[in-house]
Amino acid sequence: MFIAVGVSLLAVVFAQGADVSLRNARRAQAELGAEFWSEVIRIENNSLASRYPRELHALVFELAGILWFYSDADGTQSLSLHRGRLAEEKADLAPLLRAIEPGFARWSVVPGGAGGPKGRRPELANGCFIDSIAVLRERLAHGAEIAGARLLSFYVDSKIGRAGHTVLTCETAQQIEVIDPLEPGRVRRFAVALGTDALALARALEGGSIVKARWVPLDIVLVGAFARRESAAGSGNLDEIAVFGR
Numbered sequence: 001m002f003i004a005v006g007v008s009l010l011a012v013v014f015a016q017g018a019d020v021s022l023r024n025a026r027r028a029q030a031e032l033g034a035e036f037w038s039e040v041i042r043i044e045n046n047s048l049a050s051r052y053p054r055e056l057h058a059l060v061f062e063l064a065g066i067l068w069f070y071s072d073a074d075g076t077q078s079l080s081l082h083r084g085r086l087a088e089e090k091a092d093l094a095p096l097l098r099a100i101e102p103g104f105a106r107w108s109v110v111p112g113g114a115g116g117p118k119g120r121r122p123e124l125a126n127g128c129f130i131d132s133i134a135v136l137r138e139r140l141a142h143g144a145e146i147a148g149a150r151l152l153s154f155y156v157d158s159k160i161g162r163a164g165h166t167v168l169t170c171e172t173a174q175q176i177e178v179i180d181p182l183e184p185g186r187v188r189r190f191a192v193a194l195g196t197d198a199l200a201l202a203r204a205l206e207g208g209s210i211v212k213a214r215w216v217p218l219d220i221v222l223v224g225a226f227a228r229r230e231s232a233a234g235s236g237n238l239d240e241i242a243v244f245g246r
Contacts, residue, residue, distance in 0.1 A: 047103020131181035
């Protein structure tokens, strides 16, 4: 009797977790908007030793010529294994998902479109990468003139491994402006020379504990509204891109 009740309760916990992850994946999709190719997927995880639950939902989306993977469990990370193979990778996510977690045994697309953004607060769970794009969308929607918008993603090493955070950066003739999605009303300004050095800017922003940083280009422009701009795809294997959560 106790075992049966325990199994039932465990099933409820898993179901609730899957429902929460679905809501967060849909929210992430709405924040990105229809200008970005994206799919919400349901994943079955058969690994007993995994940072991911046995069932979860995630968002797969395209940005800067590659595919990305967002889950509320640990944020956003690169999904593509190569550049220049978007059509091939979109057609078969299985090897890409297994590279993230070998236990990702089965997956399926959850029907439904992105819809439009419906506000971003409270913050998306482990959503700094996507929230940074949403901050840009909001500023453009309010008429801000923005040039050279990029994401700055940076890493720190901790006792539990390497973790990352992402902020929005924009350029002016005199300075680099940085907006952290956790503080969307605050703009921090730095010397324009730091716009050529991701690591130096990240350390100026967060201190010397930053061990690695990189730019992620935003291949979008404002022409009355957001419009996607096709980026020139490179070739070859991708460098390591860690998880960008909080």
